[in-house]
Amino acid sequence: MSKGNTGNLSSIEDTIAAISTPLGEGGIGIVRLSGKDAVKIAEKIFKGEKPVSQISSHRVTYGEIIDPQTGDTVDEVLLTVFKAPNSYTTENLVEISCHGGQLVVSKVLEQTLKCGVRLAEPGEFTLRAFINGRIDLSQAEAVAEVIRAKTDLGLKLGLKHLKGDLSEKINSYRDRLIDLLARLEVEIDFSEEEIEPLEGDKVIEELQSIQNEINDLLSTYNEGKILKEGLNVVIIGKPNVGKSSLLNALLKEDRAIVTPIPGTTRDVISEFANFKGIPVRLVDTAGYRISKDIIELEGIKRTKIEMGEADLLLLVMDTSSEINEEDLNLLQEMITLKNKYLLVFNKIDIASADLVRKNMEKLKDKSIVKVSALKGEGLDSLKDMIVSSSLVLQKDQTQGVLLSSIRHKDALLRAKKSLSLAMDSVKNKMSPEFVALDVKGALDAIGEVVGKTVTDDILNKIFSEFCIGK
Numbered sequence: 490m491s492k493g494n495t496g497n498l499s500s501i502e503d504t505i506a507a508i509s510t511p512l513g514e515g516g517i518g519i520v521r522l523s524g525k526d527a528v529k530i531a532e533k534i535f536k537g538e539k540p541v542s543q544i545s546s547h548r549v550t551y552g553e554i555i556d557p558q559t560g561d562t563v564d565e566v567l568l569t570v571f572k573a574p575n576s577y578t579t580e581n582l583v584e585i586s587c588h589g590g591q592l593v594v595s596k597v598l599e600q601t602l603k604c605g606v607r608l609a610e611p612g613e614f615t616l617r618a619f620i621n622g623r624i625d626l627s628q629a630e631a632v633a634e635v636i637r638a639k640t641d642l643g644l645k646l647g648l649k650h651l652k653g654d655l656s657e658k659i660n661s662y663r664d665r666l667i668d669l670l671a672r673l674e675v676e677i678d679f680s681e682e683e684i685e686p687l688e689g690d691k692v693i694e695e696l697q698s699i700q701n702e703i704n705d706l707l708s709t710y711n712e713g714k715i716l717k718e719g720l721n722v723v724i725i726g727k728p729n730v731g732k733s734s735l736l737n738a739l740l741k742e743d744r745a746i747v748t749p750i751p752g753t754t755r756d757v758i759s760e761f762a763n764f765k766g767i768p769v770r771l772v773d774t775a776g777y778r779i780s781k782d783i784i785e786l787e788g789i790k791r792t793k794i795e796m797g798e799a800d801l802l803l804l805v806m807d808t809s810s811e812i813n814e815e816d817l818n819l820l821q822e823m824i825t826l827k828n829k830y831l832l833v834f835n836k837i838d839i840a841s842a843d844l845v846r847k848n849m850e851k852l853k854d855k856s857i858v859k860v861s862a863l864k865g866e867g868l869d870s871l872k873d874m875i876v877s878s879s880l881v882l883q884k885d886q887t888q889g890v891l892l893s894s895i896r897h898k899d900a901l902l903r904a905k906k907s908l909s910l911a912m913d914s915v916k917n918k919m920s921p922e923f924v925a926l927d928v929k930g931a932l933d934a935i936g937e938v939v940g941k942t943v944t945d946d947i948l949n950k951i952f953s954e955f956c957i958g959k
């Protein structure tokens with residue numbers, strides 16, 4: 490499904506159409522039409538028991554799509570009309586379910602275009618649902634979250650956002666700020682008259698209470714982001730310690746090439762896995778060492794980039810031989826990066842107990858997971874440690890709302906800052922105009938989350954990430 494730029498905020502009047510199912514072969518393919526002429530246009534290309542305008546809303550009808558110019562049959566289909574306002578977009582919407590072949594679905598779409606429909610931009614159906622007020626912006630974003638969810642927990646979070654759990658919280662902050670702003674404005678407008686001035690303490694108390702709630706929500710961001718995007722776990726270590734073997738063992742598939750030759754992996758290899766409901770992006774990297782080989786050097790450069798972007802680093806060491814300078818240097822480098830990390834002693838199946846003890850002594854005070862990638866030993870505890878490092882399971886993530894979007898986080902951080910400024914103004918006994926200005930700033934920033942205050946640029950950016958037909 491292609492992506493692009495919406496750029497069509499002004500043409501909400503057009504009737505649009507798109508293929509809503511992925512391109513390729515499948516049981517069915519769906520073409521959707523939305524807009525004021527959707528029913529009229531569907532009527533020109535559909536031959537069934539009744540004309541489309543007489544079909545009841547939300548009922549499936551059997552018939553044929555025909556070429557409006559030649560009358561030739563294009564496909565046998567099922568057609569459903571969703572009459573405004575009870576549709577995804579709140580406009581008249583028609584869904585045509587045809588056979589799921591690339592050519593046949595395109596042909597059905599083509600007939601709608603012949604009747605003057607415009608091809609929908611990415612995310613334009615959802616954009617319309619937002620513009621027409623059926624959902625707010627955070628719910629529109631949740632549609633993409635649900636589509637892209639990688640695990641049950643990620644899906645659960647997306648569905649909560651879609652249902653409006655986050656919107657409800659955000660709207661409650663907005664209502665409280667609007668209320669406060671109204672009271673401040675009364676004070677500004679009637680400052681000459683005898684009205685009871687707002688008590689500074691009460692204002693601060695209210696601002697502080699809203700800010701505390703925003704802080705609580707902000708503190709859920711890391712977990713929310715992990716559930717949405719996955720925990721980025723990067724496997725690093727000297728050549729030949731068994732990094733690729735570990736990746737394969739954790740994925741339970743032969744994804745990366747494994748050989749006894751040091752320097753086998755040259756490129757970064759990544760794959761998603763599901764560890765106890767947490768989506769994990771596992772990344773295998775080129776062995777870290779000083780090298781003159783330009784391919785290997787490029788590989789190591791990529792390893793460094795991945796290290797910088799990791800949520801968690803797994804430093805693998807071969808415990809069947811002595812831990813040496815190279816291992817310790819890499820550990821030092823990893824510590825300076827300040828990323829979270831776990832030490833993994835691999836090849837315990839062939840390591841003597843003595844050597845393992847000796848190696849552990851060299852890394853005193855560090856917690857170490859002992860595994861054999863080859864025999865599959867210790868992998869469950871490693872997975873447990875990876876998951877607990879991401880903190881998600883320390884709270885019951887099915888309760889409450891988690892923040893998972895960087896856009897929302899950024900808006901809430903700005904709101905928090907404005908609230909601090911407003912509190913400072915009250916403390917410094919500034920006139921209510923100043924306080925009101927910062928409260929308004931906070932209100933605007935919070936409003937961005939649900940799309941009350943949002944620019945066309947932001948909308949374009951959000952919806953260009955969607956697929957066509959959604």
Ligand SMILES: Nc1nc2c(ncn2[C@@H]2O[C@H](COP(=O)(O)OP(=O)(O)OP(=O)(O)O)[C@@H](O)[C@H]2O)c(=O)[nH]1
Pocket residue numbers: 726727728729730731732733734735746747748749750751752753754755774775776777835836837838839860861862863864
């Ligand atoms: N006995 C034993 N051998 C292992 C284990 N893990 C890996 N090996 C062997 O170690 C060798 C190197 O394994 P790789 O997984 O390719 O190591 P790597 O760290 O990815 O190596 P580079 O890609 O060269 O950096 C292979 O011969 C593996 O079969 C293990 O747990 N036990």
Ligand SMILES: [Mg+2]
Pocket residue numbers: 732733734745746747753754774775776
């Ligand atoms: Mg490798």
